[in-house]
Amino acid sequence: MAPESVRRLLLAALPDADLALVDLTGTEDHYEARIVSQAFEGKTLIEQHQLVYRALGDAMHGPIHALALKTYTPQMWAKVSGG
Numbered sequence: 345m346a347p348e349s350v351r352r353l354l355l356a357a358l359p360d361a362d363l364a365l366v367d368l369t370g371t372e373d374h375y376e377a378r379i380v381s382q383a384f385e386g387k388t389l390i391e392q393h394q395l396v397y398r399a400l401g402d403a404m405h406g407p408i409h410a411l412a413l414k415t416y417t418p419q420m421w422a423k424v425s426g427g
Contacts, residue, residue, distance in 0.1 A: 345372055345407035350400070357399030358383050362421070368412070376412040380421040389415065 347367055354363055354377070362380040377396070384392040392415040397404055404411070416424065 345403055347372065347375075350375060350377075350403070350408070353401070353403065354379065354396065354399050357395070362418075368410070373408055374410040375408060376414075378414040378416075380416045380418055382418060384415055384417045385419075 347365055351363060351365055354365075355361055358379065358381045360382055364378040366376045368374040368376055379396065383395060387395070393413050396411075396413055396415065400408060400411075421427070
């Protein structure tokens with residue numbers, strides 16, 4: 345699945361997201377995503393990741409074979425990024 349298609353699905357579900365997406369192998373099926381969104385506020389890490397998996401839907405059962413996630417609220421991202 346092309347990176348822009350992955351990006352489009354994620355931004356449709358998390359429109360405020362600050363998203364960094366990396367194709368780890370160049371084969372468009374192993375990705376790493378860093379997502380900062382207010383939608384993660386008050387959610388556990390598992391719940392945050394479930395939001396992302398739901399956004400990707402069926403792509404997680406076929407075109408995307410691996411997804412490494414780093415999810416943050418804007419407040420947490422400010423702390424870890426030094427911003």
